[in-house]
Amino acid sequence: MRRALATLLVLLALAGAALAVTPSERLADPALEARAREISKGLRCLVCQNESIDDSNADLAHDVRVKLRERLLAGDSDAQAVQFIVDRYGDFVLLQPPMRPATYVLWFGPGAVLLLAAGGMAIAFRRRHATDDAVPPPLSDAERERLDRLMRETEG
């Protein structure tokens, strides 16, 4: 199954040897085309690795580019056009994962790690300075005597 699917994906990629964003796909209206390009950069080429449809030469990426432009021509807002694609292909098509409970760990994880690490470091820092700054207790008489003896021995 897996092997067959891998073959399939390769075949899919082959089916469209056209390179990303071909001149024929472009919209006549430059403002609309610019919007399409911008949106395209955030949509994943579904059969590629982390490549946007704007950069991919896969056949499916071409389809999505064309559909996206159709929606924009039909008067959709950027958000509506993106939703149109997401309705069909799921969140997987978004290169930026949406913010929702299932992705809170992803989105807030880095900040939490930074805060925890910085906080832990600050505490460790303060604690060490609190303990180590204390002046060591003075030597007892016995210790002083031993030290003197040792010093004499090494000098002699």
Place this chain on the structure above:
Amino acid sequence: MIVEIGHFALILALVVAIVQAALPLAGAARGNVAWMEVGRSTALAQFLLMAIAMAALMHAYVTSDFTVVNVIENSHTDKPLLYKITGVWGNHEGSMLLWVFILSLCGAAVALFSNNLPPALRARVLAVQGMIGTGFLLFILLTSNPFLRELPPPLNGRGLNPVLQDPGLAFHPPFLYLGYVGFSVSFCFAVAALIEGRVDSAWARWVRPWTLASWCALTIGIAMGSWWAYYTLGWGGWWFWDPVENASFLPWLVGTALIHSAIVVEKRDTLKSWTVLLAIITFSLSLVGTFLVRSGVLTSVHAFAVDPARGSFILLLLLVAIGGSLALYAVRAPALKGGGLFAPVSREGALVLNNLLLSTGAATVFLGTLYPLFLDAVGGPKLSVGPPFYNKTFVPLMVPVLVAVAAGPLLAWKRGDLLGALQRLWAAFAAAVVVVLGALYVTSGGPVLAVLGLGLAAWTFVGVLAEWTERLKLFRIPARDSWRRARNLPRSAHGMTLAHLGLAISVAGIAASAFEVEHIDIVAPGGDLPLAGYTLHLDKVEKLQGANYVADDATITVKRGDAVIAVVHPQRRFFPLQQQTTSETAIRTNFLADLYIALGEPDQAGGWTIRAYWKPLVPWIWIGAVFMAFGGVVSLSDRRWRVGVASRLRAPAAQAAAGD
């Protein structure tokens, strides 16, 4: 016959590795010097055996021995010689063989260049190296043997994936592995130190050069991979945050943190348990990267084999290697005593900040890489984590790193003077402001974040230079005295300056990639395509016959006004064996900007799609990486690393003097 010798050498290497793992360790525990010394001879023997195995497989490839399954699956008689050789590691089995070969190379290097190491530490380091070798040799022999035969042999092989038939990519894996596997030495040192229960400045001084050397190789390896993506993909992308790219970037980030924290251990005898942990994590991430690529849990352009048995085996190796070392850490590390104290604002403080940010950055990349897999494994929705995520999380973390790169080295150890340091950075501040204003003017308010990125690069670049001139007292004392100071300055200081400058250069290239100009259109032969002040004139498109492909070869004259700047030849190559088309882009660089031209499809009317880009400063990304690696090499040449050798040489001399 030669194949069998290779196979046999591989089995012998396993036996030797087991001895290397056991005897020196026991010797170190009992104080048996003879047993300890076995570590060195077995490490050298293992290297020799792995070299034989490697050579045997290479021989099979070069002579197109199609009785070997691995050769059938990945080679072809029509393939150019270079790719017959590099095809050895263009597949799962061969690349694992290369992995272990480099591991044995590292072991041999430790055995040869460790005369100044206490014998017990050396024995333990080599023993841990032997354990890793044992694990991976078992893996190769049991699940991924490249020497298996198939009879009767087919007439020809299936060939190598055309996208891998490229000089840049041919040498990308060896460098990458040299980096990945090189970190195993730091790992072994960390585990050996935990077994001994002692970490001190001497330990840090031994670990740093090994870490630095691996880091340099990894830097070059990653840069090569991204450069390959840049010139081969036909639109100039160079980093995708692809899981496998991330797998190589993670050890780089943590390895970078390790280089810096080891400085603190060496100079100030503190941050020990943290540094040991970093050394373990750096190599662990290399192992996890290997797992992700080789197990098939992720799918990627880089993933060769999808075989659950291999995945389970590597997972087992991970459990033993990482789980074992971290458990040892949990038991032994609490006993490691911290040394010198320092104020938050100090050189140590800056290095701690560097570690905090780089580690958090690594955690971010780790999370972004594995979170989709995690959600999927627990039955959640499929997600993509692409560049926009990293731009919003990872990139902001790196901004303070760059700010600190300029300021940190100006701070004194123990207690620094931040205000004084910032005052000495006035030139950097001025440069940043000038660059930001200048870039805003030139790009007429262009992408603000990219402009700020350029400003940050300028700040770092000038700040690093300011620190260097400060050290040399350049312009303040006679030039000759500055020269003398420069010569007396430790090489590692020059190395640091170079590496930090390289970072600034790369950042400038990355930031400026937002300013690229693109022009994609269909051009008939004889037609023109204007681009950023240049004119690209398509002279003709011809069919060319390559070694194992057919190419459409375009001749494009690049003109500026009437002056001809260059004639370039972008190609589309069709590989009939694999039925695959690749793009050979033409890149014309003047080191300030690249003209990037790719040939697309023909249309019915005889025109050709030409994709042309003007990419300012983009070559700096890789120039910067070369600077970074070169800085590392300069630092490696510092005589302080060889101080042990020097003191041994001095000892007989001193005796001779005493004898007089």
Place this chain on the structure above:
Amino acid sequence: MMRRALFLLPVALFLALAGYFALALRPDRDPQALPSALIDKPAPAFTLASLDGGGNLSSDGLKGQVVVVNFFASWCVPCRIEHPLLMRLATQERVPIYGIAYKDKPEDSRRILAQLGDPYRGTGVDRDGGTGFDFGVYGVPETYVIDRSGHIRQRFVGPLTAEVVEKELLPLLKQLNRS
């Protein structure tokens, strides 16, 4: 004590990670599986010209029965792998399978069906792939199970295999037909 616990943290985190790697390695997990965004949602509305020339194939026409919708194309190599299975399903198991010829010239589709046999009760022509797009098709072949109310219940990406048919497709059809 706190300090000790802190040193245990790395190994604890790693073990959690390893556990989840083990989960990801389960043999029944396909890293390339792509669940449809339309599972348990109404199938997209479509009206396609019929391949045999008479009438059309529409989403409304499929309502009221549990059906299998298969996207295929004559240029698709993996489709030929699953074709015998589709034939078996149609003839032996009497599963109502409807075909949608995805981005294919009608004459090519007709020729391939004439050559290999036609497992479909009806076949629609999706010349520009618009219906495929509405279904969220990645590539051909893809197979959808649609229930009586017209909701998509399952999607199979890539060629069906005997194992998938026995363990997933047929039990699902049985269950949907019962309810």
